[in-house]
Amino acid sequence: MSEKLIPLAELRERKAQxxxxxxxxAPRPDLREELFELEARGELIVQxxxxxxxxxxxxxxxxxxxxxxxxxxxxxxxxxGHIPGYTTSILWLNRQFGIDxxxxxxxxxxxxxxxxxxxxxxxxxxxxxxxxxxxxAYETGYYPLIHCGTxxxxxxxxxxxxxxxxxxxxxxxxxxxxxxxxxxxxxEIVHYSEWVHVMRxxxxxxxxxxxxxxxxxxxxxxxxxxxxxxxxxxxPDIYGGQRTATVTALLQALGINVADYSTWFDCCGFGxxxxxxxxxxxxxxxxxxxxxxxxxxxNPDMTVTHxxxxxxxxxxxxxxxxxHQRRVGVPVLADSQVAALAMGAHPFRVLQLHWHSTDWRPLxxxxxxxxxxxxxxxxxxxxxxxxxxxxxxxxxxxEQPILTR
Amino acid sequence: MSVATWSPTKAGQRYADVAEETKRQLFEEVKSDPRYPxxxxxxxxxxxxxxxxxxxxFYDFSPRVIAQALAREDIDRFYEILMEDIWNCAQCFSCVxxxxxxxxxxxxxxxxxxAVRHGLEQAQQALQGYSRVIYKIMxxxxxxxxxxLQPDFFPDWGPWVREFSRNMSAWxxxxxxxxxxxxxxxxxxxxxxxxxxxxxxWLETGNMEVIREVDEGLYELLVEIMEEELExxx
Numbered sequence: 001m002s003e004k005l006i007p008l009a010e011l012r013e014r015k016a017q018x019x020x021x022x023x024x025x026a027p028r029p030d031l032r033e034e035l036f037e038l039e040a041r042g043e044l045i046v047q048x049x050x051x052x053x054x055x056x057x058x059x060x061x062x063x064x065x066x067x068x069x070x071x072x073x074x075x076x077x078x079x080x081g082h083i084p085g086y087t088t089s090i091l092w093l094n095r096q097f098g099i100d101x102x103x104x105x106x107x108x109x110x111x112x113x114x115x116x117x118x119x120x121x122x123x124x125x126x127x128x129x130x131x132x133x134x135x136x137a138y139e140t141g142y143y144p145l146i147h148c149g150t151x152x153x154x155x156x157x158x159x160x161x162x163x164x165x166x167x168x169x170x171x172x173x174x175x176x177x178x179x180x181x182x183x184x185x186x187x188e189i190v191h192y193s194e195w196v197h198v199m200r201x202x203x204x205x206x207x208x209x210x211x212x213x214x215x216x217x218x219x220x221x222x223x224x225x226x227x228x229x230x231x232x233x234x235x236p237d238i239y240g241g242q243r244t245a246t247v248t249a250l251l252q253a254l255g256i257n258v259a260d261y262s263t264w265f266d267c268c269g270f271g272x273x274x275x276x277x278x279x280x281x282x283x284x285x286x287x288x289x290x291x292x293x294x295x296x297x298x299n300p301d302m303t304v305t306h307x308x309x310x311x312x313x314x315x316x317x318x319x320x321x322x323x324h325q326r327r328v329g330v331p332v333l334a335d336s337q338v339a340a341l342a343m344g345a346h347p348f349r350v351l352q353l354h355w356h357s358t359d360w361r362p363l364x365x366x367x368x369x370x371x372x373x374x375x376x377x378x379x380x381x382x383x384x385x386x387x388x389x390x391x392x393x394x395x396x397x398x399e400q401p402i403l404t405r
Numbered sequence: 406m407s408v409a410t411w412s413p414t415k416a417g418q419r420y421a422d423v424a425e426e427t428k429r430q431l432f433e434e435v436k437s438d439p440r441y442p443x444x445x446x447x448x449x450x451x452x453x454x455x456x457x458x459x460x461x462x463f464y465d466f467s468p469r470v471i472a473q474a475l476a477r478e479d480i481d482r483f484y485e486i487l488m489e490d491i492w493n494c495a496q497c498f499s500c501v502x503x504x505x506x507x508x509x510x511x512x513x514x515x516x517x518x519x520a521v522r523h524g525l526e527q528a529q530q531a532l533q534g535y536s537r538v539i540y541k542i543m544x545x546x547x548x549x550x551x552x553x554l555q556p557d558f559f560p561d562w563g564p565w566v567r568e569f570s571r572n573m574s575a576w577x578x579x580x581x582x583x584x585x586x587x588x589x590x591x592x593x594x595x596x597x598x599x600x601x602x603x604x605x606x607w608l609e610t611g612n613m614e615v616i617r618e619v620d621e622g623l624y625e626l627l628v629e630i631m632e633e634e635l636e637x638x639x
Binding site: 272 | 457495502514528533538548550551559561583587595596598
């Protein structure tokens with residue numbers, strides 16, 4: 001299969017020619033300006049990015065503010081439901097850096113997974129789910145940080161619809177009035193991987209696990225950089241500015257060898273509906289177009305991504321393929337988990353690797369982490385919970401890194 | 406190749422028994438969506454969308470044909486796509502690299518909405534086995550929850566699913582995040598008031614009528630629960 005794909009030499013040639021876009025020549029108007037105009041007309045409130053923030057460049061060369069502190073964690077149902085170490089790692093990183101945050105119970109998912117899977121909703125309902133969550137964040141005074149790539153992409157698309165269609169705004173406002181909530185839209189819609197991206201050098205400063213012997217492939221999440229593409233972070237020093245810089249820049253900061261593969265643009269095969277009720281497509285695509293290509297072209301120790309569906313799909317699809325002697329066996333981690341691991345987070349109390357399916361043990365062994373010892377510690381935790389000695393794990397149990405500098 | 410000759414078996418005549426008026430009405434419903442002009446600008450026939458499309462590799466599916474059929478208002482071809490193709494889309498939006506600015510994935514979303522609103526048989530077939538997810542999303546505001554990790558639902562995910570399921574209670578208690586710890590029937594702990602606001606959104610926006618077209622029994626169950634909750638709180 002790899003012979004038919006774009007040759008790696010050609011990819012490297014393209015990457016050697018950095019793209020430096022001029023924001024004055026951007027093909028689309030800056031939606032934020034339109035938001036501020038609507039605010040000036042009294043139609044909605046724009047929640048400002050709080051200080052401190054870091055300015056980054058996006059696809060068309062515009063500047064985007066990424067907040068560092070005062071964060072309202074808009075959690076992901078797929079992460080919290082099926083890969084809880086994803087969320088735990090994000091919050092553990094926040095706590096390690098002393099970030100002031102809210103982990104809300106006044107939050108629903110974006111419901112976008114269902115919308116893209118089944119279409120059993122409509123534009124106004126989807127907009128209201130988004131605006132209700134944004135209003136809930138605004139009421140706390142904290143700024144929303146979106147954990148899920150689909151929520152991030154979906155909200156960006158909904159924001160665009162809200163700005164461009166007065167009839168939708170009027171319908172949304174009618175129901176928000178009934179709920180007693182203001183119509184609020186954040187100045188920037190920010191994905192957690194963007195927070196990780198701007199924190200990468202501080203994460204690297206506190207790195208205790210040497211990762212220089214690790215090779216990783218990156219799967220950029222479709223809903224992060226394909227839906228409303230202009231909001232994604234691009235950097236001329238990463239892939240010549242021709243692909244999003246998030247995830248890759250973090251891995252490079254941690255000393256990991258990021259290996260290229262020719263199907264980087266392909267989706268993972270999640271499919272939204274397919275992953276739940278038509279997984280033959282999902283498994284085939286994930287294995288034939290992603291994992292096997294990575295194996296053949298880069299033979300990575302792990303693949304790293306930054307979205308709920310991608311971790312799920314790439315991780316869970318490998319078992320059945322292995323039964324068919326396909327070339328699989330690449331552990332799949334989120335960037336937040338890699339960052340936390342680099343800073344010495346416990347592989348089970350924090351990364352919660354026992355919820356992953358593809359074998360992660362060889363990766364930990366290559367990193368010099370004694371996973372058997374840490375699993376034994378975690379089993380002790382479970383036994384204490386079973387004995388009723390404690391109701392569950394707390395941050396106090398999980399906060400301490402397994403290694404110190 | 407033109408749309409008409411793209412596939413000899415899809416020459417726009419397989420639903421000749423369906424009234425022209427029916428096809429036209431469904432097409433007009435898609436076209437009247439306020440998002441439609443943002444999703445379709447024309448088509449260069451360059452095929453970039455197809456080359457990026459995961460579904461085009463595994464199904465008889467083409468985002469280019471969708472954009473062309475809609476742009477030409479070829480309602481016979483539109484109807485075939487509505488009946489046969491839309492549920493194959495992976496909704497990844499790789500197709501939005503279209504140099505014309507089209508969003509074929511978005512067009513599919515609009516067509517799916519119409520298919521569901523009209524309770525088309527193909528929509529019901531595509532969503533078979535999906536009712537438990539709709540139940541969860543409507544009532545809990547989460548697409549998935551830990552207790553859905555059952556071996557009979559995910560047999561192809563390997564023996565670990567059995568482990569997840571067997572150890573669910575203890576493992577969920579061993580998560581240090583306050584809102585996740587010991588929660589198994591939802592992704593995280595959500596306020597009752599938040600859920601009531603969500604129910605209000607579903608009921609006020611006509612979303613529940615959409616559910617009725619997919620599964621009437623589920624609709625009745627959900628509305629009863631939501632109205633009881635809202636009434637009790639008021």
